[in-house]
Amino acid sequence: MSGAAAERPGGNVVSIATGEPLQIPLCDPDLTAEDLAAVEAVLRGTRLGEGPQATALEKAFAARLGRAHGLALASAPLALMLALRARGIGPGDEVICPGHGFRETAHGILAAGAVPVFADIDYWSGTLSPAKAAGRIGPATRAILAANTAGHPADWPALRALADAHGLFLIEDSCEAIGSRHKAGEVGTFGDVALFDFAQPGVICCGEGAVLVTDDADLAMAVRRLARRTLAERGSVSATMAPPLAVGMGEMVAALALSQLARLDVLLERRRGVQAMYDGFMQSFEGIKPPYVAPDVEEVHWFLYVVHLGTRFTRSARDAVLEDMKTEAVEACAYSSPLHLQRAYRDLGWRKGDLFVTEKVADRAIALPFHAHLTPDQVAFMVARMKDASINSGAGAAIY
Numbered sequence: 346m347s348g349a350a351a352e353r354p355g356g357n358v359v360s361i362a363t364g365e366p367l368q369i370p371l372c373d374p375d376l377t378a379e380d381l382a383a384v385e386a387v388l389r390g391t392r393l394g395e396g397p398q399a400t401a402l403e404k405a406f407a408a409r410l411g412r413a414h415g416l417a418l419a420s421a422p423l424a425l426m427l428a429l430r431a432r433g434i435g436p437g438d439e440v441i442c443p444g445h446g447f448r449e450t451a452h453g454i455l456a457a458g459a460v461p462v463f464a465d466i467d468y469w470s471g472t473l474s475p476a477k478a479a480g481r482i483g484p485a486t487r488a489i490l491a492a493n494t495a496g497h498p499a500d501w502p503a504l505r506a507l508a509d510a511h512g513l514f515l516i517e518d519s520c521e522a523i524g525s526r527h528k529a530g531e532v533g534t535f536g537d538v539a540l541f542d543f544a545q546p547g548v549i550c551c552g553e554g555a556v557l558v559t560d561d562a563d564l565a566m567a568v569r570r571l572a573r574r575t576l577a578e579r580g581s582v583s584a585t586m587a588p589p590l591a592v593g594m595g596e597m598v599a600a601l602a603l604s605q606l607a608r609l610d611v612l613l614e615r616r617r618g619v620q621a622m623y624d625g626f627m628q629s630f631e632g633i634k635p636p637y638v639a640p641d642v643e644e645v646h647w648f649l650y651v652v653h654l655g656t657r658f659t660r661s662a663r664d665a666v667l668e669d670m671k672t673e674a675v676e677a678c679a680y681s682s683p684l685h686l687q688r689a690y691r692d693l694g695w696r697k698g699d700l701f702v703t704e705k706v707a708d709r710a711i712a713l714p715f716h717a718h719l720t721p722d723q724v725a726f727m728v729a730r731m732k733d734a735s736i737n738s739g740a741g742a743a744i745y
Contacts, residue, residue: 368674369727371649372546375612375717383604387596395573398599403556405606406541410533412558414565417594417602418572421520421542421555425453425490427592428538428557431567432514434459434487441481442490443473444684445703447648447712450518450540451490451684460693462486463685465700469637471710472499475507488514493522493532495680496647497638501527501535516540520555521648523548524613528643533558543598546649546716548612549605554598613646615717622721623650623713626728633735649712651680654735660708667711669734675727680710
């Protein structure tokens with residue numbers, strides 16, 4: 346929406362993390378009058394809980410990807426938990442997954458009672474390495490969860506072949522990558538299930554909500570039964586074999602997501618223009634590298650604009666760069682806090698040094714604001730400030 350900052354209630358641009366005033370926020374949702382009207386129509390109606398808008402979203406989302414079934418749910422981690430439980434994966438079972446990324450969808454593995462087994466990433470793409478994943482397969486392995494990290498498609502042909510060879514459930518985390526394409530197909534079409542999340546700072550941005558897509562009718566039915574009951578079932582005293590968790594999607598979120606999905610190609614094209622601005626300004630500096638695109642990837646729609654600092658940087662130097670950006674009221678952030686080093690996973694025995702590439706990349710990856718409201722002057726300002734901050738922090742060597 347043109348002039349969105351001026352039309353925002355209160356007129357303030359604030360951090361999505363802290364609520365503090367900002368000159369340039371990490372995310373600024375690309376909303377239109379039609380989006381607002383869609384939500385208003387729900388508010389003026391009689392149905393706020395799950396209803397026809399959620400059903401329409403499920404059908405439209407699945408149809409866009411050519412998948413048979415779509416399920417609108419509260420969040421991607423919950424969607425993952427339900428998918429695993431619906432597949433009978435739980436305590437005593439292992440799920441291979443990456444530890445690198447902005448979203449922490451993998452928490453759904455713990456929520457299902459299964460054991461996450463982290464495998465390292467490809468240094469260039471940041472996505473799960475099929476070879477490293479193969480090395481983690483053991484007697485208890487039941488599934489592989491791989492992500493299209495920051496918007497870059499994973500090596501899905503190799504991951505699909507690996508899963509099929511070992512009879513494993515393949516889960517595609519596409520929360521950051523809607524619209525991206527591998528040469529083998531669009532993201533969301535490779536896994537036995539694929540997950541898409543609508544929280545900030547995604548392209549479809551509703552603050553919350555997710556859609557799970559699959560071609561497996563039995564799995565879709567099982568997930569739906571685990572997720573919620575319909576209004577028509579409220580009179581039943583039966584809890585079924587697994588009591589539903591009431592984690593469906595409300596009508597306001599569904600209406601907003603459906604409205605944005607209808608103009609997804611426009612949203613992606615507007616962000617592509619911002620990506621081109623970033624690419625142009627970033628090319629002139631040796632110590633910071635723009636996002637990498639693999640030869641077998643046809644199209645990438647970035648989740649955030651993630652740049653990589655030179656190998657001479659330490660994590661503390663990266664943090665110093667982020668602090669300098671903060672003083673300029675720019676909401677840059679560390680792209681990844683490796684999952685295996687977070688408390689819940691350290692308690693399972695994971696330690697620093699277990700995933701060398703993940704840790705190396707995470708220590709030097711910075712996510713810059715990425716949304717359709719950025720202007721050329723703002724992008725030029727951010728890149729210039731980041732270059733100054735990196736020089737002050739000891740840059741000079743290229744990352745590659």
